[in-house]
Amino acid sequence: MGLSEKVQLLxxxxxxxxxxxxxxxxxxxxxxxxxxxxxxxxxTMLDSxxxxxxxxxxxxxxxxxxDYEWICRCxxxxxxxxxxxxxxxxxxxCKDAVRGREQQVDLQTIDCxxxxxxxxxxxxxxxGAFIDYxxxxxxxxxxxxxxxxxxxxxxxxxxxxxxxxxxARACYCITSIGNHTHMTPVEVKxxxxxxxxxxxxxxxxxxxxxxxxxxxxAAGRCACPVCGNKEAAYLALSSDRFFRPSVGDLRAWGQxxxxxxxxxxxxxxxxxxxxxx
Ligand SMILES: [Zn+2]
Numbered sequence: 001m002g003l004s005e006k007v008q009l010l011x012x013x014x015x016x017x018x019x020x021x022x023x024x025x026x027x028x029x030x031x032x033x034x035x036x037x038x039x040x041x042x043x044t045m046l047d048s049x050x051x052x053x054x055x056x057x058x059x060x061x062x063x064x065x066x067d068y069e070w071i072c073r074c075x076x077x078x079x080x081x082x083x084x085x086x087x088x089x090x091x092x093x094c095k096d097a098v099r100g101r102e103q104q105v106d107l108q109t110i111d112c113x114x115x116x117x118x119x120x121x122x123x124x125x126x127x128g129a130f131i132d133y134x135x136x137x138x139x140x141x142x143x144x145x146x147x148x149x150x151x152x153x154x155x156x157x158x159x160x161x162x163x164x165x166x167x168a169r170a171c172y173c174i175t176s177i178g179n180h181t182h183m184t185p186v187e188v189k190x191x192x193x194x195x196x197x198x199x200x201x202x203x204x205x206x207x208x209x210x211x212x213x214x215x216x217x218a219a220g221r222c223a224c225p226v227c228g229n230k231e232a233a234y235l236a237l238s239s240d241r242f243f244r245p246s247v248g249d250l251r252a253w254g255q256x257x258x259x260x261x262x263x264x265x266x267x268x269x270x271x272x273x274x275x276x277x
Pocket of ligand 1: 226
């Protein structure tokens with residue numbers, strides 16, 4: 001299989017030990033992905049699949065979260081084509097989530113928001129954004145290693161076993177407040193609980209979400225399986241399921257390749273990013 005494709009990272013220029021362009025090739029034909037659960041997906045991807053599927057030898061855990069997701073999505077399209085069968089579609093005409101009806105969707109309808117030109121990974125939330133709080137807050141986009149650390153951090157687990165993901169994300173994204181630099185997530189959490197009013201905390205959490213909102217969008221466009229509205233949407237988070245396409249998805253890809261020539265991932269990677277620049 002001579003399958004390979006060069007993909008520019010979204011965070012090109014931000015890395016010291018990772019080149020701006022990675023060369024993606026085939027994932028192993030029989031791999032751990034065939035039986036991995038969603039909980040182990042990232043670990044399997046990082047430790048076993050990416051080292052085999054990416055030519056450059058890098059520490060994949062140093063990739064920004066947005067680049068990790070981007071590379072996973074590109075690998076999926078490169079190896080299995082862009083089609084995916086979902087059973088949950090959100091339709092503006094049907095006014096609700098259409099569940100339990102299968103719909104084949106095209107992952108190339110998912111746009112990707114690039115980082116702004118000149119972006120440096122030190123984002124400031126100015127003190128002026130808050131109602132009472134008087135200090136600037138600095139944050140960064142997380143690496144996938146840090147996201148995994150966050151997901152395993154017991155100090156953000158709720159009593160019911162879930163995770164307070166908004167608080168955890170804020171505490172892991174924020175690196176310094178005022179003159180206090182190199183803060184740990186626990187130090188940030190303490191500062192938020194001691195010195196932020198409830199209103200300022202909500203503003204902060206919102207800003208952290210807004211200012212780190214780059215990379216692949218969470219949803220793509222598709223037709224509604226009930227009424228046919230083409231403005232329906234489907235949720236497309238990265239997970240193990242993306243690497244288990246149905247045979248129908250693969251056949252649709254094969255047919256599309258026959259009709260239009262080789263589906264060009266390069267065109268997708270270029271156009272998905274351009275739509276948002
Ligand atoms: Zn509908």
